[in-house]
Amino acid sequence: MLFIRILSGRPLPRMALFSALALLWSLPILRSAGEMNDFRDAHVLTAYEYAAEKTLTSFGELPLWNPYYCGGMYLLGTPQSRYAAPPFGLSLALGAVSAQALIAFVMLLIGMEGFFRYVKHRTASALGPLLAAPTWTLSGFMATSYFRGWIGFFGFLLLPWILHGIDLAARGRYRGVLLCSTAYAFIVGFGGTYAAPMAALCSVLEIARLLFERRRSVPEVKRLVFFALITGLAAILLSSFRLYPIVETLYSAPRVMAGTPKNHPIELLQMLLGTAEPTPGKSRSAGCMFFGTLPLALAFSGLARRKGVIVAVLVALCFWIATGYSNRFGLFVFLRELPVYETLRYPERFLFLAVFYCAELAAFGVDRCLALRRVRRYARLAPHAAVLLTIIAVSAQIRNAYRVFDKLSLAPMPAEIDRDFHQARGNRWLLSYYAPMSRGSLSCWEAYPVSMSPLLKGNLLEEEYLLDPGKGEVTRRHWSPNRIDLEVRLHEGTRVLINQNWHQGWRSPLGKVVNHEGLLAVDLPAGEHRVSLRFRPKSAWVGGAVSLLTLLGLVWVGYRTSRGKMTSWKRQAMGIFAPPVLCGLLLGFSIDEPPPAPPEIRNADGKPALLEALPPDVDEIHVSFALPVRLLGYRISERTDALGILDVELFWRITGQVPRSVGVFVELKHQDDFTETAIHEVLSSSLFLDEAPRNAVIRDSFSVRLPDDQEGTFEAFAGLVHLTGGKARVQAFDDQGNPLPEDRVRLGDVTHE
Amino acid sequence: MALASLIGCILAALLLSVFSPRRSEHTPVDTANASPVIRGLLPEEQAFLEDARITFPGDRWSQNDHFHHQIRKWVRRASKASGLSVGALLCAIDEDIRNHPTVDRQSGATPCKPRPFYD
Numbered sequence: 001m002l003f004i005r006i007l008s009g010r011p012l013p014r015m016a017l018f019s020a021l022a023l024l025w026s027l028p029i030l031r032s033a034g035e036m037n038d039f040r041d042a043h044v045l046t047a048y049e050y051a052a053e054k055t056l057t058s059f060g061e062l063p064l065w066n067p068y069y070c071g072g073m074y075l076l077g078t079p080q081s082r083y084a085a086p087p088f089g090l091s092l093a094l095g096a097v098s099a100q101a102l103i104a105f106v107m108l109l110i111g112m113e114g115f116f117r118y119v120k121h122r123t124a125s126a127l128g129p130l131l132a133a134p135t136w137t138l139s140g141f142m143a144t145s146y147f148r149g150w151i152g153f154f155g156f157l158l159l160p161w162i163l164h165g166i167d168l169a170a171r172g173r174y175r176g177v178l179l180c181s182t183a184y185a186f187i188v189g190f191g192g193t194y195a196a197p198m199a200a201l202c203s204v205l206e207i208a209r210l211l212f213e214r215r216r217s218v219p220e221v222k223r224l225v226f227f228a229l230i231t232g233l234a235a236i237l238l239s240s241f242r243l244y245p246i247v248e249t250l251y252s253a254p255r256v257m258a259g260t261p262k263n264h265p266i267e268l269l270q271m272l273l274g275t276a277e278p279t280p281g282k283s284r285s286a287g288c289m290f291f292g293t294l295p296l297a298l299a300f301s302g303l304a305r306r307k308g309v310i311v312a313v314l315v316a317l318c319f320w321i322a323t324g325y326s327n328r329f330g331l332f333v334f335l336r337e338l339p340v341y342e343t344l345r346y347p348e349r350f351l352f353l354a355v356f357y358c359a360e361l362a363a364f365g366v367d368r369c370l371a372l373r374r375v376r377r378y379a380r381l382a383p384h385a386a387v388l389l390t391i392i393a394v395s396a397q398i399r400n401a402y403r404v405f406d407k408l409s410l411a412p413m414p415a416e417i418d419r420d421f422h423q424a425r426g427n428r429w430l431l432s433y434y435a436p437m438s439r440g441s442l443s444c445w446e447a448y449p450v451s452m453s454p455l456l457k458g459n460l461l462e463e464e465y466l467l468d469p470g471k472g473e474v475t476r477r478h479w480s481p482n483r484i485d486l487e488v489r490l491h492e493g494t495r496v497l498i499n500q501n502w503h504q505g506w507r508s509p510l511g512k513v514v515n516h517e518g519l520l521a522v523d524l525p526a527g528e529h530r531v532s533l534r535f536r537p538k539s540a541w542v543g544g545a546v547s548l549l550t551l552l553g554l555v556w557v558g559y560r561t562s563r564g565k566m567t568s569w570k571r572q573a574m575g576i577f578a579p580p581v582l583c584g585l586l587l588g589f590s591i592d593e594p595p596p597a598p599p600e601i602r603n604a605d606g607k608p609a610l611l612e613a614l615p616p617d618v619d620e621i622h623v624s625f626a627l628p629v630r631l632l633g634y635r636i637s638e639r640t641d642a643l644g645i646l647d648v649e650l651f652w653r654i655t656g657q658v659p660r661s662v663g664v665f666v667e668l669k670h671q672d673d674f675t676e677t678a679i680h681e682v683l684s685s686s687l688f689l690d691e692a693p694r695n696a697v698i699r700d701s702f703s704v705r706l707p708d709d710q711e712g713t714f715e716a717f718a719g720l721v722h723l724t725g726g727k728a729r730v731q732a733f734d735d736q737g738n739p740l741p742e743d744r745v746r747l748g749d750v751t752h753e
Numbered sequence: 754m755a756l757a758s759l760i761g762c763i764l765a766a767l768l769l770s771v772f773s774p775r776r777s778e779h780t781p782v783d784t785a786n787a788s789p790v791i792r793g794l795l796p797e798e799q800a801f802l803e804d805a806r807i808t809f810p811g812d813r814w815s816q817n818d819h820f821h822h823q824i825r826k827w828v829r830r831a832s833k834a835s836g837l838s839v840g841a842l843l844c845a846i847d848e849d850i851r852n853h854p855t856v857d858r859q860s861g862a863t864p865c866k867p868r869p870f871y872d
Contacts, residue, residue: 012755019762030766034775071862094770102770259870412776414840424847425860428818429825433840439847443821444865456862458847459854604812604866643803645810682869685812703811 009126015113021134022108025398028405029101029146035410036097036432039281042149043431044069044445045080045191049096049151050435051481052083057092059480065503065535067481068435070444071423071456072500072520076540077245080447082152082191084242097413097432100151104142111137111157115356118160119363121167122307125370127383128363131390132295136359138394140276140290141352143401147283147408152191156352158183159199163206169227170210170220174561174572177227178554181234185547188239193447194349197340202353203232205317209310226569230576237550237580244543252596255343255448258682260325260724263348268322271351275400281409289351290400294393295362298386302364311361318354322347328724337660421479423499425458440500451597453501453518454606460499467495467516472526482535493525498533504594505537515597538593542584549580601686603701605647609684611697614651622735623745625720628656629689629730631745632697636716639751644706646750650718652698658689661724666704667744668714676714678704681723706752713751719744778838787845790835794827794846798858801827817863 023030037046052063052075063083066075075081083091087106090099112133119129137157145153161183168176180203187195207228214220236243263271267285273296276287299315302308321331324347332347369386372379417437426434426441434441442458444450464474464486472490479485488496495516502515510531511524522531553576560566566575601609614620618633625631635649648666663681670676683692683700692698706714719740720730729743801823802816809815828846832839850858 010755012759016755016758016762019759023762023766026766027769030769031773033770033773070865098770098773102766105766255867256869410776411839412778415778415838417844422847422851425850425858427821427824427828427843429822430828430839430843433843437840437844437847442860442862443817444862445818445867446865447867449867450865452862452864454862454864458860458862459850459858461851461854602864602866604814604868606813606864643807643810645806647811685866685869701811705807705810 014116014130015109017130018112018116018133019109021138021394021398022105022112025108025138025401026101026105028402029104029408032405032408032410033094033098033101034413036413037100037149038409038411039147039149040429044428045082045149045151046096046100047431047435048075048078048081049083049088049091050432051075052081052088053091053096054435055481059482061480061482062540063481064505064537064540065482067421067423067500068440069428069431070446070450070501071440071442071452072503073450074245074249074503074505074537076242076537077249078446079193079246079250080152080191082155082189085155085186085189085191087190100146100149103151104146104154107154107157108137108142111154111160114158114160114164115359118164118167119360121164122360123363124367127370127386128366131366131386132298132359132363134394135291135295135362135390135397136356138397138401139292139352139355140271140287140397140400140404141349141355143276143290143404144283144288147278147404152193153195155187155190155192155195156198158187159195159202159353159356162187162199162203166203166206166228166231167210169231170207170214170224172223172227174558177231177234177576178558180231181238181550181554184235185238185242188242194344194346197344198350198353201335202356205314209314212310230573234550234554234576237577238547238554240543240550240580240584241540241547242543244539244546245537248539248596250448252599253449253451254599256682256686256688257343257345258688259345261345261347262324262326262330263322264326265319265323268319268348268351271348272355275396276404278404278407280407283404283407285348287400289348289355290397291355291358292393292396294389294396295359298365298389299358299361300365301368302361302366304368305364308361308364311357311364314357315354315361318350318357321350322354324348325724420476422460422463423456423458451501451518451600453516455497455517455519456501457499463499465497465499466490467497467521468492477530484533486529486531486533488524488529488531490524490526490529493523496522496524496531498522502597503535503537504596505535505540506533507536508533538588538591541591542587545587546580546584549583550576553577553579601684603699604685605701605703607649607699607701609686609699609701610693611651611699614697618649618651619748621745623740624733624737626731626733627658627662627720629654629658629662629720631718634718634747636747636750638748639753640706644708644752646704646706646716646752648702648704648716648718648747650700652683652692652700653696654689654692654694654698656694658692659722660688660690661722662689662720662730663723664700665719665721665729665744666702666747667717667719668704668706668750669717670710670714671712672710674710676704676706676710678702679721679723711753713749716747716750717742717744718747778840787835787837787841788849790831790837791842791845791849793831794824795849795856795858797827798824802859812866812868814863814866815868817859820859 051066051068055063087103115133116129165176165180270286271289272291274286324332335341366386369382414433414436419438424439426443428443428445471492471494475487477485498520500520502520511522514521557575620633623631630653633651640646665679668676732740732743801820805816805819
């Protein structure tokens with residue numbers, strides 16, 4: 001026990017213990033670092049890191065544009081890219097693929113130390129946080145994340161540093177502001193698409209907890225509120241180098257996340273307590289968050305402390321969020337109403353936060369064992385039992401991780417071919433093969449609708465060509481991800497097309513850069529021209545400058561306050577925020593750049609969703625509902641095609657607020673009473689009814705496939721339905737205001753053969 | 754001793770990463786061997802497209818994504834059967850598409866439009 005106390009009291013022995021545990025956990029993946037993770041998500045996420053690495057090492061350019069995917073995309077603005085964070089240094093040193101295991105090892109070490117420091121301030125001894133730290137960090141979620149190639153999810157391990165920073169700031173320790181905001185910027189730079197909003201939520205909960213603890217002291221509450229505000233603002237400004245590009249990207253391509261994901265509490269317990277049993281290349285939900293029963297036992301004993309009750313409430317809250325839409329009063333339902341959180345879809349990920357707070361409770365449990373030991377003779381061995389339980393628990397977690405890693409789907413590293421770049425048809429399921437062979441993949445998957453030109457081609461012999469080939473010729477002189485130099489000879493002015501997506505950050509000192517149906521293009525007059533296209537997006541420079549100045553401001557103010565100067569809160573705030581805000585505004589207004597393309601709202605079949613008026617060949621009807629929605633018309637095929645597919649178009653107008661829970665149904669009733677029903681809650685695959693533009697004509701285009709064994713004539717109907725509760729239909733009325741039978745409108749007959 | 758242990762663990766992790774056995778594909782400079790193999794893909798692509806249309810009626814991006822998923826399975830099977838690397842086969846497919854631009858091989862772009870729900 002003395003040995004354990006020494007470990008917990010001094011940083012170096014403690015870090016040595018944590019590093020040994022992290023090494024033990026990472027052994028299998030470190031040994032296989034020379035192979036590539038072949039899981040589908042790993043291909044895309046690793047390809048981003050590889051593109052950034054290749055741009056810097058092979059071309060000597062900042063990784064801003066990624067030509068290797070989706071016809072070209074803004075890499076800094078891609079939320080899931082993770083290169084804008086310190087671990088990128090390891091990718092540069094070892095290669096994007098080989099560095100992943102080492103990054104996992106380093107992040108585990110950071111996570112354990114962070115957890116220790118965060119919880120240490122709340123426990124009577126250091127033993128509890130020392131034992132609890134690995135139980136959180138080494139729990140199943142990190143193994144599952146590595147299995148799927150979600151290296152950015154290791155950013156979750158920075159959460160305790162954020163909360164520790166908030167705690168320090170609440171105590172008037174200025175370095176807490178720097179710590180919290182730096183850790184947050186790290187998460188954002190590291191591709192924290194879930195880690196960032198979830199850490200923000202935990203920060204709010206932490207501030208609420210601190211306010212509750214200090215509620216009797218007005219000066220302390222005031223100080224806490226002030227430091228919470230400057231910490232929050234500092235975190236946002238320090239993350240600008242990524243947030244600005246991401247916000248700009250998602251403005252043009254907003255993510256729509258529908259569905260009502262739900263998890264039964266028993267399923268969640270299976271995730272926490274069951275062991276992982278993946279198959280090669282496929283992980284299951286059971287055991288994906290493996291925590292184990294032994295740490296839970298310690299956590300229960302932590303409830304005896306008054307502070308433990310508050311933490312137990314936090315555990316319950318996170319567990320409740322993890323149930324998703326299991327019931328209409330789920331916290332996740334409420335969370336999805338908020339901006340940013342409306343795009344989240346896996347509520348079970350909040351279990352990792354529940355595990356975090358459970359581990360904190362386990363630390364309290366160890367405290368309880370130490371306290372009991374002092375007053376009860378029978379509890380003399382309680383701390384020893386706690387240590388033993390932790391050793392067994394952590395061993396189980398490491399074994400669980402080994403079970404997961406054993407089923408990693410690994411492939412040889414792709415070969416590199418240095419040759420002229422071309423776009424290719426590609427394949428996003430095998431994406432990692434393309435950039436190394438100097439090819440871009442037009443086959444594209446991302447979690448948001450990447451802006452892609454329909455004119456992109458994967459079979460060109462020349463990537464740069466004239467709109468009118470008879471007017472001259474174009475030759476490529478230089479190509480790199482952020483720079484394309486062309487020699488153009490024209491006997492008449494025309495447009496040069498480049499087989500990549502347009503982005504407002506592309507510039508040319510010669511001619512005019514234009515958006516040609518989503519394609520990058522340059523208008524040039526007649527003559528001989530040496531055109532040099534450069535990718536220099538304003539958001540990168542402005543965001544970068546704001547982040548840099550915020551960091552300098554934080555460091556400078558921290559230095560001044562440590563010297564006893566700049567004690568006024570107002571002066572501190574001015575010192576941190578004035579330079580970056582002013583500089584950001586100045587650069588923002590002085591750098592000339594076209595605005596980002598507005599979002600193009602299209603149906604899944606590619607047809608535009610928003611229309612000025614009803615098309616003339618559409619069957620017009622006037623159906624109203626007991627909600628501010630009107631069905632203006634429809635178009636439906638008279639018969640299914642050779643594959644049994646029926647195309648349907650409904651034309652809507654929304655004139656007021658519609659509950660989120662309302663969707664559209666189409667019913668196909670067979671002459672023999674068989675009914676095929678299709679329901680969707682998102683119009684045009686793009687718009688919730690409650691977010692649809694008011695008074696526009698909305699084309700909702702979709703298809704239904706009828707079963708092969710049900711030939712004959714179907715009657716087609718459509719209407720609106722509530723998707724939750726009793727799933728009742730919304731009352732429908734004809735143009736005279738009479739209720740329609742069964743609250744549905746008849747569209748016509750369809751023949752299916 | 755603690756410092757030595759810490760440095761030792763970090764060094765061990767670094768060395769394991771650096772010196773872990775590397776499995777690399779051979780540089781597929783010679784796609785001549787892969788070309789006869791990938792010729793078997795073209796007739797299958799029509800079946801893949803039809804299957805995609807049935808699985809995701811009316812959803813162009815999902816059809817395209819499903820099509821590529823089928824191609825991935827085909828390439829893996831072909832790689833196992835022929836002993837050629839996945840990279841070599843993909844390289845050969847790319848060359849075949851580029852050398853025969855008039856043949857419809859789905860080589861245009863289908864703008865990314867992920868489905869708004871997965872549950």
